Amino acid sequence: xxxxxxxxxxxxxxxxxxxxxxxxxxxxxxxSYVSAVAADGFAxxxxxxxxVHFDIDQSLAMMKRxxxxxxxxxxxxxxxxxxxxxxxxFHEKLAASGVTGYAVGPLYMTKSxxxxxxAFDYAKRVGVKLIIGIPNKEDLAYISEKTAEYDIRYAIHNxxxxxxxxxxxxxxxxxxxxxxxxxxLCFDMGHNMRDGQDPARxxxxxxxxxxxxxxxxxxxxxxxxxxxxxxxGVIDIPAFIKTLRKVGYNGKCSxxxxxxxxxxxxxxxxxxxxxxxxxxxxx
Amino acid sequence: xxxxxxxxxxxxxxxxxxxxxxxxxxxxxxxSYVSAVAADGFAxxxxxxxxVHFDIDQSLAMMKRxxxxxxxxxxxxxxxxxxxxxxxxFHEKLAASGVTGYAVGPLYMTKSxxxxxxAFDYAKRVGVKLIIGIPNKEDLAYISEKTAEYDIRYAIHNxxxxxxxxxxxxxxxxxxxxxxxxxxLCFDMGHNMRDGQDPARxxxxxxxxxxxxxxxxxxxxxxxxxxxxxxxGVIDIPAFIKTLRKVGYNGKCSxxxxxxxxxxxxxxxxxxxxxxxxxxxxx
Numbered sequence: 001x002x003x004x005x006x007x008x009x010x011x012x013x014x015x016x017x018x019x020x021x022x023x024x025x026x027x028x029x030x031x032s033y034v035s036a037v038a039a040d041g042f043a044x045x046x047x048x049x050x051x052v053h054f055d056i057d058q059s060l061a062m063m064k065r066x067x068x069x070x071x072x073x074x075x076x077x078x079x080x081x082x083x084x085x086x087x088x089x090f091h092e093k094l095a096a097s098g099v100t101g102y103a104v105g106p107l108y109m110t111k112s113x114x115x116x117x118x119a120f121d122y123a124k125r126v127g128v129k130l131i132i133g134i135p136n137k138e139d140l141a142y143i144s145e146k147t148a149e150y151d152i153r154y155a156i157h158n159x160x161x162x163x164x165x166x167x168x169x170x171x172x173x174x175x176x177x178x179x180x181x182x183x184x185l186c187f188d189m190g191h192n193m194r195d196g197q198d199p200a201r202x203x204x205x206x207x208x209x210x211x212x213x214x215x216x217x218x219x220x221x222x223x224x225x226x227x228x229x230x231x232x233g234v235i236d237i238p239a240f241i242k243t244l245r246k247v248g249y250n251g252k253c254s255x256x257x258x259x260x261x262x263x264x265x266x267x268x269x270x271x272x273x274x275x276x277x278x279x280x281x282x283x
Numbered sequence: 284x285x286x287x288x289x290x291x292x293x294x295x296x297x298x299x300x301x302x303x304x305x306x307x308x309x310x311x312x313x314x315s316y317v318s319a320v321a322a323d324g325f326a327x328x329x330x331x332x333x334x335v336h337f338d339i340d341q342s343l344a345m346m347k348r349x350x351x352x353x354x355x356x357x358x359x360x361x362x363x364x365x366x367x368x369x370x371x372x373f374h375e376k377l378a379a380s381g382v383t384g385y386a387v388g389p390l391y392m393t394k395s396x397x398x399x400x401x402a403f404d405y406a407k408r409v410g411v412k413l414i415i416g417i418p419n420k421e422d423l424a425y426i427s428e429k430t431a432e433y434d435i436r437y438a439i440h441n442x443x444x445x446x447x448x449x450x451x452x453x454x455x456x457x458x459x460x461x462x463x464x465x466x467x468l469c470f471d472m473g474h475n476m477r478d479g480q481d482p483a484r485x486x487x488x489x490x491x492x493x494x495x496x497x498x499x500x501x502x503x504x505x506x507x508x509x510x511x512x513x514x515x516g517v518i519d520i521p522a523f524i525k526t527l528r529k530v531g532y533n534g535k536c537s538x539x540x541x542x543x544x545x546x547x548x549x550x551x552x553x554x555x556x557x558x559x560x561x562x563x564x565x566x
Contacts (some may be wrong), residue, residue: 232350266548
């Protein structure tokens with residue numbers, strides 16, 4: 001367990017995980033890893049939900065093709081009931097494609113406190129220090145205690161105007177600002193925009209509590225807006241990335257591409273290219 | 284014929300071709316056309332050779348997916364022997380996908396002068412004002428006369444260190460600089476780099492004679508370099524695009540992607556995204 005956690009922590013710190021995985025995996029991993037971080041300025045990742053119609057092998061093949069090295073793990077790829085051996089095999093599979101699973105979620109935990117306990121237990125066993133979650137508001141104090149107990153951060157995901165609980169970043173920030181500093185946001189910039197809230201402004205306001213970003217663009221700043229390729233929507237991505245630099249954001253930027261979900265590679269690849277182009281040109 | 288030429292010329296000038304094509308095609312065409320030019324700053328295109336393993340329908344489907352609106356027409360998509368009706372149908376097919384065929388080539392014409400005559404006749408019938416060609420050096424004076432006679436520009440393509448005729452931009456510039464001003468280069472920045480020649484420097488030097496660009500990146504500045512996704516090679520693309528702005532380049536930037544040629548969409552899409560990201564971030 002300690003080895004696994006060390007592995008992941010080193011990943012998060014940007015240090016090669018060369019010591020923990022097999023030789024050929026190591027070469028693939030450390031090679032792509034370093035170049036990706038260096039080239040992006042920011043660590044580009046993929047939110048697992050982008051691959052909802054694909055198993056982990058298909059997903060990793062796409063990530064390898066795009067040279068993207070961080071995955072936010074969804075439970076359809078690594079179920080909560082996974083054994084230690086299954087978790088270990090999963091990480092090794094990722095490493096063989098040069099990928100680090102850096103967080104789990106989004107996980108819904110609105111039915112019972114047991115779901116919260118399960119999520120923290122799962123994150124600990126997976127060896128990540130970040131959970132993306134959708135909890136009930138009345139459980140936030142309980143979750144805040146858990147983040148301290150496990151030393152695992154908890155990022156609440158905002159889901160746009162239809163979301164009665166967390167429509168935007170502000171709604172989450174107001175709820176977590178006085179809780180444990182490990183309580184924060186997975187900032188879905190697309191859903192924030194769909195709720196009519198400016199992503200760059202909110203990044204500036206809430207960056208100390210933003211632990212992860214679902215990086216995307218949307219076709220309109222209303223509930224009718226849908227995900228589109230990163231360079232084709234209403235969010236000014238160059239301005240947003242400038243803001244990330246300004247506030248010193250050091251989390252991941254994980255693309256969540258909810259268009260063409262049964263054939264997402266072209267749109268994801270275009271988005272990856274756009275992100276890197278903006279990042280390189282404004283470095 | 285006049286209608287067809289007017290159509291293409293308007294395309295080159297960046298004016299909507301709404302008047303010449305059918306209603307549904309028109310909507311697709313003018314819509315994407317305007318947004319692409321506005322978003323890119325430069326007109327992004329695809330060099331037909333990128334689609335060597337695909338027919339025109341498959342190629343256009345990929346272009347539509349990437350929202351790219353200019354195609355340099357290769358003869359495997361529109362043979363030199365095409366009839367007026369076939370050419371017309373081809374243009375209508377392109378327009379239905381929002382695409383303008385802005386030039387023809389590269390066309391080899393090293394075997395006989397008849398190939399040169401055929402190429403100019405073909406370009407005239409296709410209605411484009413630009414031929415990308417690979418001619419013999421001893422025919423350049425003859426071609427220069429043809430460019431004046433047809434008022435069609437002729438851009439010679441450089442093909443790297445293996446190319447005994449035109450390894451780099453300098454080799455072409457020296458040959459055309461005193462010929463008709465319609466004689467120039469299709470600047471293959473990747474092959475120029477493979478020949479150890481700096482693309483941005485040569486863009487600055489020769490921009491008045493650069494009529495088209497095979498836009499790409501390569502893995503090494505030697506003959507062993509191969510095409511790679513735009514953001515992953517040794518050419519500093521942000522610096523190159525800055526140079527394009529500085530010299531006021533107003534030709535097309537046509538991606539020629541010679542990697543994964545049997546499955547090019549992901550790499551092309553990443554390159555399209557990178558181009559637009561750099562362009563948007565540095566606008």
